[in-house]
Amino acid sequence: MKKILTAILGTVLAAGQLATSVCAAPQESQPFQDKALEMLKTTVAIRSVEGSGLVKDVAEYVAGEFRKAGFPEQDIHLLPIGDTVALVVRLRGDGRLGKKPILLSAHMDVVDALPEDWERDPFTLIEENGYYFGRGSSDNKFGLSVLSATLMRLRAEGYVPGRDLVLALSGDEESLMATTRALATTYRNLIDAEFALVADGGGGQLNEDGVAVSYTVDSAEKTYATFEMKATNPGGHSSLPRRDNAIKDLSDALNRIFAFEFPVMSSELTRAYFSRTAPLVGGEVGDAMERFAENPDDGEAVALLRSRPEYVGSTGTTCVPTMLRGGHAENALPQSAVATINCRIFPGVGVQKTLEALKQVVGNDALEWTVLDEPLESDASPIRDDVFTAITNGVHASYPGLPIIPHMASGASDALHFRAVGIPSYTFSGIFMKSSDEYAHGLNERVPVATLPVAMKMWHSILTELTQ
Ligand SMILES: [Zn+2]
The missing domain is CATH 3.30.70.360 (Alpha-Beta Plaits)
Structure with missing residues (x-):
């Protein structure tokens, strides 16, 4: 156990020193940052709630953007399932790494919002006081837009990945997850991957002064x-x-x-979680975390x-x-x-x-x-060195030295379905925000304006590092 913790710590420190070499010049990314914002704006305006039949509108719009960006028709798949739909888009690599693809995932549906309850129209992206407000601005149209714009950017840069990158957008994550189940089973051939990176959860925590304190990666769920x-x-x-x-x-x-x-x-994951969270929490709770990580029988x-x-x-x-x-x-x-x-x-x-x-x-x-119902069980995904090193570099490019904390989530998410069919999955997002700004599923959902460039830089860094 000690060895595992030291190894993680070593990864984090070594990665911090490399961080700057991976990031790209900001002016190159500006048009794609604008593209991500345009996609966020357009998708937030579509009320893609359960039973609305409007997820298909989101999928068709996103598919159209990929076509415009030059992705060939045979690499764009709209998959209708009931009154909703899943979308799969592939950025082809040259296979030089001899490795299976990497799956990237987000979801197109949102929890409903009643305009009369909100201070602003939930289905119009409104920039105010340093935030983008709107239903789905954080959960999960931000993830969808940033992942899509990053793939378009890689293609526009002429970057050829050493393995395929496959984007799978599910259409009912907030309700039945039938699209996710179908992606993981019926359409397994379209999304099969060595591991999955899910941009719907985890991410950076800012304290009330706006200082980044930690970064969470969910790699298991109960x-x-x-x-x-x-x-x-x-x-x-x-x-x-x-x-x-x-x-x-x-x-x-x-x-x-x-x-x-x-x-x-306890597990490798929860011991690493407690050990790395201990110094951030401090006091008697931090002390208990450290002792638990050393000896779960304490x-x-x-x-x-x-x-x-x-x-x-x-x-x-x-x-x-x-x-x-x-x-x-x-x-x-x-x-x-x-x-x-x-x-x-x-x-x-x-x-x-x-x-x-x-x-x-x-x-x-x-x-x-x-x-x-039918509870779905999944094993914890291993703390993969390649994945955690790439995440660490991607995060440290904007927040040098920030502790990266593997975490076990407590609820059901898309990642569960991928894990259940043997695809290790890691959930984290490019969103850095205060916990007091967390309004996913609630009123006045928002995301900080400042986190969009950070997210774009982070995903570009992670995806290039894992495919070269
Ligand atoms: Zn979500």
């Missing part, structure tokens, strides 16, 4: 699974209470779940980290009751009571084992359990 636990009872008249009661059975079970903690777990460190909502998830599986329903009349004994339990399962544990653990904790065979 399995999202939801269970329902149901107690049933013959019921009857509430004036004739029985000893047994569905609500009581359910509450007893819930109390046991609340009192239970899943075993402590009970005191575990207890402290588990008392913090932002860190408990990185120490193991968590399951928490989130919804309740029960009974049918105020003067009747309940015939049923149901609790919803949402779990974020540590990679490698599995949905069935988690369910078995919960049943054992509850210890009541009369309860019925249901697994909702």
Whole structure:
């Protein structure tokens, strides 16, 4: 473990010294920065929400831009799936590296926004006070525009990559992810890659003074699974209470779940995360992180980290009751009571084992359990040296020495589907912003104007480094 951490640290330091040699002159990138902004503006204006059928408009517009930029028709694929669509565009390399392509990914759909709730029209990109406001300005039309403009720039520069670069834009990341599933399975031949870089999450954190403090790369995610636990009872008249009661059975079970903690777990990824985050956090929490990274059996460190909502998830599986329903009349004994339990399962544990653990904790065979939806499991992606070195160089070109922190995300994203079919995936974006500016899915979503040139420079650096 120590060796792995030292290796990561070594990578970061060595990469910092190389950073300036990779970046291109700013005047070359200006037309493509303008192109990215134009694409952001145009795509934000399309209300590509679930069920609207408008994702196709985004895809057709983006495909048209690639055609204008000289990408041949056979390398542009519009793939309709239900009322939405996925888009795949390939920048061909000469194959001199003898390596499989690199997959780049972002999504074209957005969470809906009601104009009457917003201070500005959510579907018009508005520049104000140093920000671009609009639905999708950060999630994820920024990623889509920057990746597209960077591929166009590489082609315009006459740059021939040593392996193919494949851009896959999904069309329902915010809802069913049917397009992502189709890309990873049905259209695997179009997107097959050695690894994927997903521009939808992670990225640079600025403190409240606007100083960059860290850069996050999500390289694993927990399995999202939801269970329902149901107690049933013959019921009857509430004036004739029985000893047994569905609500009581359910509450007893819930109390046991609340009192239970899943075993402590760690991985190469979470130990690296805690070790690199420790000096940034400092104090007793930073100290606990450092001790946990050294020794995940350190009970005191575990207890402290588990008392913090932002860190408990990185120490193991968590399951928490989130919804309740029960009974049918105020003067009747309940015939049923149901609790919803949402779990974020540590990679490698599995949905069935988690369910078995919960049943054992509850210890009541009369309860019925249901697994909702179809949870998708994926392993953590390895902390690849080539990928992390390229990211480090790309980030350090704008923010020298910034700590690069591998992280395990807690929710479902497009990367999950790529990982699930064996394509290691890394989620990070060119967005550097304060956490107080994070309004993805919410009102007045925004992205700092200053982050666009940084993102363009970063992606150009990363993609050239990984393909030469
Ligand atoms: Zn997103």
